[in-house]
Amino acid sequence: QVQLVQSGAEVKKPGASVRVSCKASGYTFTTYYMHWVRQAPVEGLEWMGTINPSTGGTNYAQKFKGRVTMTRDTSTSTVYMELSTLRSEDTAVYYCVSSGYDTSGYPVPYWGQGTLVTVSS
Amino acid sequence: DIQMTQSPPSLSASVGDRVTITCRASQTVGDYLNWYQQKAGKAPKLLIYAVSNLQSGVSSRFSGGGSGSNFTLTISNLQLEDFATYFCQQGYTPWTFGQGTTVELK
Numbered sequence A: 001q002v003q004l005v006q007s008g009a010e011v012k013k014p015g016a017s018v019r020v021s022c023k024a025s026g027y028t029f030t031t032y033y034m035h036w037v038r039q040a041p042v043e044g045l046e047w048m049g050t051i052n053p054s055t056g057g058t059n060y061a062q063k064f065k066g067r068v069t070m071t072r073d074t075s076t077s078t079v080y081m082e083l084s085t086l087r088s089e090d091t092a093v094y095y096c097v098s099s100g101y102d103t104s105g106y107p108v109p110y111w112g113q114g115t116l117v118t119v120s121s
Numbered sequence B: 001d002i003q004m005t006q007s008p009p010s011l012s013a014s015v016g017d018r019v020t021i022t023c024r025a026s027q028t029v030g031d032y033l034n035w036y037q038q039k040a041g042k043a044p045k046l047l048i049y050a051v052s053n054l055q056s057g058v059s060s061r062f063s064g065g066g067s068g069s070n071f072t073l074t075i076s077n078l079q080l081e082d083f084a085t086y087f088c089q090q091g092y093t094p095w096t097f098g099q100g101t102t103v104e105l106k
Helices: none
Strands: A003-006 A010-012 A018-025 A033-040 A044-051 A058-060 A068-073 A078-083 A092-101 A107-111 A115-119 B004-007 B010-013 B019-025 B033-038 B045-049 B062-067 B070-075 B085-090 B101-105
Touching: A003 A092, A003 A107, A010 A018, A018 A092, A018 A115, A033 A068, A044 A068, A058 A068, A078 A092, A107 B045, B004 B085, B010 B019, B019 B033, B019 B085, B033 B062, B045 B062, B070 B085
Parallel strands: A010 A115, B010 B101
Antiparallel strands: A003 A018, A018 A078, A033 A044, A033 A092, A044 A058, A068 A078, A092 A107, A092 A115, B004 B019, B019 B070, B033 B045, B033 B085, B062 B070, B085 B101
């Protein structure tokens, strides 16, 4: 079964960067795009971008362009999301979501457990 | 971006009730519509994918329907464990989500 395990909670100061990891198992890592979604109390659920684990190609939400970088390590089936120049509004739970498919070809999203990032001075 | 409008924002119901939540997209999203349940401090749990497909392990009391840009999530015979917040999500990049519906105990 598809399983996504994320790294632990982080506390960062404003202006710093944070890197969250997401280790995938239960499927061929390079076959499903990986997305990142965050959830803050005010903004709700917000899509940040996606990475193609096969090619490393990325597509970022306009809001995060210039501050977010998504990478992958195919040897460990792990995807990383780095967010820079953190501000208090970036305090949120960050989720990785694998965009898989069922046996009929319908898209099925699989979610990680989430990583709380707190930005505070 | 596709806007997702979910209604109602909250509803009060009793155990055994049947409730329906609606999600409207600003343009057609085809089969790319999912529904989630979320409880405090937990990740969203996928209930329904591709409009009407029940995720493995999810109770058959949950059902999804609709087409084009109008979709529904129905919970039949509401149980105590169903009191939670529910979200819709469309799967065209960039993904967008409804604002959520909180189902509360009457």
